[in-house]
Amino acid sequence: MLARMTSHLLPPQRVAIVGAGAIGCRMAACLERSGHDVTLFDGWAEHVSTIRQQGLELVERGLSSSHKVRAFHTAEAIEAVDASSFEWVLLASRGDDTPRFLPLVQALLAPQGVVVSCQNGIHEFAIAQALGVQRTMGCSMIFGAKLTAPGQVTAIEGEDTMRVGQMVPDGSARTDKLARLLNKCGSVTTTDNLVGYRWTKLTLNCMGNPLLLLSGLTGAELHAQAPVRNFMIAVAGEVQRAALADGARPEPVLGHSSHEWTAPDAQHNPALHEALRHHGELLGQRRLSMVADFEARGRTEVRDFNGLVVRKSMEHGLHAPLNAWIQQQVTALEAGERSVLARGLAPLHALI
Template structure:
């Protein structure tokens, strides 16, 4: 593949990846909906702060309506609930032999494929720590899993090229023939993150609290049961083992997994999830409807009830609407439902 790499969504994930690609010698074009972020990048470059590396990289940035031309490589890095709108915009700029890499949370490959065509979508899973701080500034806080794979598991020239690109960014990157397993593994972990985001406590503190582990384990098992019903084998990453929340897993398996997740999160300078930042700092809608609501919908279609997942979705909506505070009391309420 040739030509510039388009990063559609220059926030936490897109900004970090784009900056790394530029540092590796690739031409990158940023596309973002935030006019002040685009203006800051064009005026001063994109600054990356954090313990991994600090740098300011230069690149052209555009609002979606300003972009012209067609491109072979597009990394879609927008919030999950913006996937459909972004896909309809970017497909206008996708070359006939081009493809979209979905570096997002959730099962967004399904949405992109419905617009661009399944053959033009590459599955991607990322779990590194990053946050958008202000226009022109992104914080890259910690290494994490980076996995890429064709949706049908094939090994192709393009997937080898994309893997090489991502491996230069993250030396522990993985090329997989089971990308859906990683995406569902992240959904199980994502449900836990949404649970921690119901509070003001850090990810590690919530997961370490023995009083809340039972309800969080039940929440994770709901997602695991839906994955199992879909005959998906979730894959482990970054100290998280989704098999610990499989239908046949024991309580001891869950304890072990919680301990490993706590250890991993204690090492990161990113103490809270992006979900919590959306609720507490940025005061905006989260990815809940695009990330874990599909678990409820898919569960319904395969006969797997998901009452705790549905309640978390409802609670997140209430927090977004200012009708519920961030508090450990929310997990107490969830535990009563689980009981």
């Protein structure tokens, strides 16, 4: 269930952002601009050094602004700052880096501090196991950004929305406080069904993110193709079935329920096709996080997207062959065993 949109700002807060990638840096610039005290932590030495010496540069709509944020290499973090002093620790690292960064996150948190997963995938369970469910929150977002140089992040125009919530809603004002903290980063809405919304976002990531990488197309180009939409609907059905089997209550995906995405005739539902086509129009030129990860590092989060669906499906006696195929193709691309599909995905129709 989604609550009202929040519009009031918080007094200055002390915020640590672990993972100074594109999303972490854009969030840092937005928070600093709102008057908050922001410190970045990252493992890219040149990036950290540039931010220290020149500030963090944010480029939006062709205009550049400089933001004074502290930055530390993760290797020196504990010695360089006052530990256990941050009210908020936003974890914006890649999902597969979560175990490595949890000791740092724990050291940075103030006694009443909270860690917020600002990551793709569903990592709140691992965080809660290490730090406690009451100190674990999540922020699922559509938020475009790209690191264009050390110390420089460019905002990608398009929809900027965030859904924030707690692992176990307890009636406190903490979720609303987080929404007010992030107010200037985009349109923020609270939810009392964080896990269900995470599965909703995972559905979008599984059916779109890897296909953007494999095809070389933009969001608008990809979603304009009817055969690709057919494939996406079938992929979404696998994700939704895994979510339901795992006990989650997925929020509607692009306005449509789990029942619609998992129906036997889902691929013939014109409303689903129209929702995907419209979603592509909103994405426009965006190519999302998996493309950026691959271009920057040669690896992706496919194991935390489609791979998670495959693992959860197996746990519950289900099959997810399309998500398994996607994981296989992206893994082959990471290993240099294949290339992108020459701006198209014609072979997909044979898989469904």
